Amino acid sequence: xxxxxxxxxxxxxxxxxxxxxxxxxxxxxxxxxxxxxxxxxxxxxxxxxxxxxxxxxxxxxxxxxxxxxxxxxxxxxxxxxxxxxxxxxxxxxxxxxxxxxxxxxxxxxxxxxxxxxxxxxxxxxxxxxxxxxxxxxxxxxxxxxxxxxxxxxxxxxxxxxxxxxxxxxxxxxxxxxxxxxxxxxxxxxxxxxxxxxxxxxxxxxxxxxxxxxxxxxxxxxxxxxxxxxxxxxxxxxxxxxxxxxxxxxxxxxxxxxxxxxxxxxxxxxxxxxxxxxxxxxxxxxxxxxxxxxxxxxxxxxxxxxxxxxxxxxxxxxxxxxxxxxxxxxxxxxxxxxxxxxxxxxxxxxxxxxxxxxxxxxxxxxxxxxxxxxxxxxxxxxxxxxxxxxxxxxxxxxxxxxxxxxxxxxxxxxxxxxxxxxxxxxxxxxxxxxxxxxxxxxxxxxxxxxxxxxxxxxxxxxxxxxxxxxxxxxxxxxxxxxxxxxxxxxxxxxxxxxxxxxxxxxxxxxxxxxxxxxxxxxxxxxxxxxxxxxxxxxxxxxxxxxxxxxxxxxxxxxxxxxxxxxxxxxxxxxxxxxxxxxxxxxxxxxxxxxxxxxxxx
RNA sequence: GGGGCUGUAGCUCAGCAAGGUUAGAGCGCCUGCCUGUCACGCAGGAGGCCGCGGGUUCAAGUCCCGUCAGCCCCGCCA
Numbered sequence: 001x002x003x004x005x006x007x008x009x010x011x012x013x014x015x016x017x018x019x020x021x022x023x024x025x026x027x028x029x030x031x032x033x034x035x036x037x038x039x040x041x042x043x044x045x046x047x048x049x050x051x052x053x054x055x056x057x058x059x060x061x062x063x064x065x066x067x068x069x070x071x072x073x074x075x076x077x078x079x080x081x082x083x084x085x086x087x088x089x090x091x092x093x094x095x096x097x098x099x100x101x102x103x104x105x106x107x108x109x110x111x112x113x114x115x116x117x118x119x120x121x122x123x124x125x126x127x128x129x130x131x132x133x134x135x136x137x138x139x140x141x142x143x144x145x146x147x148x149x150x151x152x153x154x155x156x157x158x159x160x161x162x163x164x165x166x167x168x169x170x171x172x173x174x175x176x177x178x179x180x181x182x183x184x185x186x187x188x189x190x191x192x193x194x195x196x197x198x199x200x201x202x203x204x205x206x207x208x209x210x211x212x213x214x215x216x217x218x219x220x221x222x223x224x225x226x227x228x229x230x231x232x233x234x235x236x237x238x239x240x241x242x243x244x245x246x247x248x249x250x251x252x253x254x255x256x257x258x259x260x261x262x263x264x265x266x267x268x269x270x271x272x273x274x275x276x277x278x279x280x281x282x283x284x285x286x287x288x289x290x291x292x293x294x295x296x297x298x299x300x301x302x303x304x305x306x307x308x309x310x311x312x313x314x315x316x317x318x319x320x321x322x323x324x325x326x327x328x329x330x331x332x333x334x335x336x337x338x339x340x341x342x343x344x345x346x347x348x349x350x351x352x353x354x355x356x357x358x359x360x361x362x363x364x365x366x367x368x369x370x371x372x373x374x375x376x377x378x379x380x381x382x383x384x385x386x387x388x389x390x391x392x393x394x395x396x397x398x399x400x401x402x403x404x405x406x407x408x409x410x411x412x413x414x415x416x417x418x419x420x421x422x423x424x425x426x427x428x429x430x431x432x433x434x435x436x437x438x439x440x441x442x443x444x445x446x447x448x449x450x451x452x453x454x455x456x457x458x459x460x461x462x463x464x465x466x467x468x469x470x471x472x473x474x475x476x477x478x479x480x481x482x483x484x485x486x487x488x489x490x491x492x493x494x495x496x497x498x499x500x501x502x503x504x505x506x507x508x509x510x511x512x513x514x515x516x517x518x519x520x521x522x523x524x525x526x527x528x529x530x531x532x533x534x535x536x537x538x539x540x541x542x543x544x545x546x547x548x549x550x551x552x553x554x555x556x557x558x559x560x561x562x563x564x565x566x567x568x569x570x571x572x573x574x575x576x577x578x579x580x581x582x583x584x585x586x587x588x589x590x591x592x593x594x595x596x597x598x599x600x
Numbered sequence: 601g602g603g604g605c606u607g608u609a610g611c612u613c614a615g616c617a618a619g620g621u622u623a624g625a626g627c628g629c630c631u632g633c634c635u636g637u638c639a640c641g642c643a644g645g646a647g648g649c650c651g652c653g654g655g656u657u658c659a660a661g662u663c664c665c666g667u668c669a670g671c672c673c674c675g676c677c678a
Contacts, residue, residue: 029638029639029640031636031637031638031639031640031641032634032637032640033634033635033636033637033640033641034633034634034635035634035635036634036635036636036637037635037637038636038637038638038640040638049637049638051636051637053635054635055635069628082636083636085636086636086637086638088637088638090638091638094638111610111628111629112610112611112628113610113611114610114611114612114628115610115611115612115627115628117627117628117639118611118612118627118639122611122612123611123612124606124607124611124612124670124671125670125671126669126670126671127611127670129670176678177678178678179677179678180676180677180678181676181677199677199678200678202678224677225677226676226677227675227676227677228677229672229673229677230671230672230673232677348603348604348673348674349674350674453678454678455678456678457678458678459678460678555671565669565670565671566670566671566672567669567670569669571670
C-alpha cells in the first residue's frame with residue numbers, strides 16, 4: 001500500500017480546503033465525462049466526491065479510467081471548495097471535493113450481485129445474508145452494528161459505575177433437564193458424554209452470588225435449539241445480571257435506570273419511571289396475553305354473566321362447557337366484508353366464530369342503535385348493560401365477542417386486538433411503552449408430560465405468603481418472577497431465586513425430579529446453597545430484541561451481524577455442514593459408542 | 601410436525617385469474633462518445649433451466665401433484 005489514509009471522509013469539512021489528504025475506501029459511483037471523471041468514494045464514515053482531471057497527470061487519469069464500482073482505492077490530493085453552483089446539498093461533504101493527484105487501486109471487485117447504491121432493504125433477505133459484507137459496506141449498512149456497539153459500551157459504563165462485575169461463564173457446560181432443547185457438543189475425551197451450550201448462565205450466576213460477587217453482569221450469548229421466529233435465533237445475546245441482598249424492586253429499579261440511561265444517551269428519549277406494573281392475572285384479564293402492547297388501549301372485558309342471560313345459544317353453550325364470553329370495543333365501524341375478514345382471521349386463530357355488534361348512538365330509537373345478527377338475542381336491559389360495561393359514549397363503535405374456552409378467547413382476542421390496533425392506526429409510532437408483569441404462577445400443568453413444570457425456571461422463589469400452598473395447591477402458588485415487556489415484546493425476565501437447599505429440594509420434588517436426578521443434575525447448586533448462599537435475584541434482558549425495537553426493525557436478524565435463516569442455516573458460511581468421517585469417529589458418534597462408553 | 605405467502609434476466613418486479621407468436625419493464629452490465637457531473641447524459645449491444653422433478657394437454661412461465669429454498673405464523677421456546 002503506497003498511499004496511506006490520513007483521514008476518514010467523515011472528518012472532512014471546509015476547514016480542510018487547500019489541505020492535502022489521503023482517503024481510502026470503496027467506489028460507490030462513477031460519472032465519466034471523458035476529460036473529467038467523478039468518483040463517489042465511500043468509507044465507514046461518509047461519502048466524498050473525488051475529481052480526476054485530465055490535465056493533472058495523464059497516468060493518474062489512465063488509472064481512473066480503469067476504476068469501477070466497489071474497487072478499493074486510495075486517493076491523495078487537495079481538498080477544494082466546489083465551483084460555484086456545483087455544490088451538492090444532498091451529501092454532507094457536498095461543498096467540497098478531492099482533486100486527485102495520486103491514486104492507487106488496492107483491489108478490484110466483481111460487479112456486486114445487488115446495487116449498493118439504492119435501498120438495500122428492498123433486496124431479498126436471502127441474498128443480503130449471503131453477501132452480508134456487501135450490505136454492511138453500503139451506505140448506512142453498519143448503522144445497526146454501530147448502534148449496537150454503543151449500547152454495549154453504555155451498558156458497561158452504567159453497570160461498572162454501579163459496582164457490577166462482568167464475569168465470563170463457560171460455553172461448554174452441562175446439559176440440564178427443563179427448559180429448551182440443548183445444543184450438544186460431543187466430548188472427545190469421554191466417549192458418550194456431551195457438553196451443552198448454555199441456554200443462559202443461570203446456575204453460574206447464582207453460584208457467583210454464593211461466591212460473594214454480589215453484583216454480576218455479562219453480555220452473553222445463549223443457545224437454544226428451538227424453532228426460529230422473527231424475534232428468535234438459535235444463538236442470541238442477553239444482558240444477564242444478578243444481585244445479592246436485594247428484593248424485586250431493587251432489580252426493577254436498576255433495570256429502569258439502566259434503560260432510561262440508554263434511551264436518554266443513545267436515542268435522546270426520556271423514559272418515565274417507574275414503569276407500569278400489572279399482575280399476570282390482570283394482563284390476561286385485560287389483554288388476553290402476558291405480554292400486552294400498552295401503546296394503545298382496547299381492553300378486553302368479560303361478559304360471561306351477562307351472556308348467560310341472553311338467548312344466544314353460541315354464548316350459552318360456550319359457558320355451559322366451562323368457557324367464557326369476552327369482548328372488546330373498537331371505536332370504528334366496519335363493512336360486512338371487513339367483518340367477514342375479521343371472522344376468518346379469528347377462525348384461523350382457533351375461534352369457532354366472531355360475534356359482533358355495531359353501535360350507533362345517533363340512531364333514532366334505542367333498538368336502532370344496535371345492529372347485528374345476534375342483537376335479537378339480547379333483551380334491552382342487557383344492551384344497556386353492554387353500554388355500561390364497554391363505556392359506550394362515542395358516536396359509533398363495534399363490539400367483538402369470542403365465546404370459547406378461556407385460553408382460546410384470550411388468545412384470539414389478544415391477536416385481534418393487535419390486528420385492529422395496527423389496522424386502525426391506533427399505535428403511535430416512535431413511542432416506547434414499558435410494562436412489568438408480576439405475580440406469575442410458579443408452576444403450571446404440562447398435559448404432555450403429565451407433571452408440573454416451572455413457568456419461569458425451577459430456581460424461582462415462590463412468594464413467601466404462598467409457601468404453605470406448595471404441596472397442597474401448587475397451581476395457586478405465585479412466584480417472585482417478573483417479566484419486562486416493551487411494545488408487546490417480551491424483552492426480559494427474571495426472579496428472586498431460591499437460596500436455601502431445603503426449599504429448592506421441595507420444588508424439585510414438585511416437578512417430579514427425583515432426589516437422585518436432582519443430585520446428578522443440580523447437585524453442585526444444592527451443595528453451594530448449603531454454604532451460605534445469600535438471598536439473591538436477577539434478570540436477563542434480550543439485547544437483540546431491545547436493539548431491534550430501539551431501531552424500529554421488524555426482526556432481530558437486522559441487528560445481528562451474521563444471523564441464521566428460519567431453518568437455522570447460515571447462508572454466508574453454509575453452516576451446518578457435513579464433516580469428515582474422521583471427525584465423527586474421533587468424537588465417538590458412530591453407532592457402537594454406547595458400548596465403548598460402557599466398557600470404559 | 602402443521603398453516604400461509606413468495607420463487608420469472610445480476611437486482612426489483614410485471615406476465616399466471618381465462619394455457620397459444622420470438623417471455624417483458626426499470627435499474628444494473630458491456631462497447632463507444634462526452635471537462636462539472638452528482639441516480640450524469642447520448643448511441644449501440646449482450647443477458648432467461650420462468651426454483652427443481654413429474655403429470656394433464658396438440659400446446660405449460662400459466663393448470664395439477666410432489667419437492668427444495670426464503671419469509672410470516674401455530675406447535676415448541678424453563
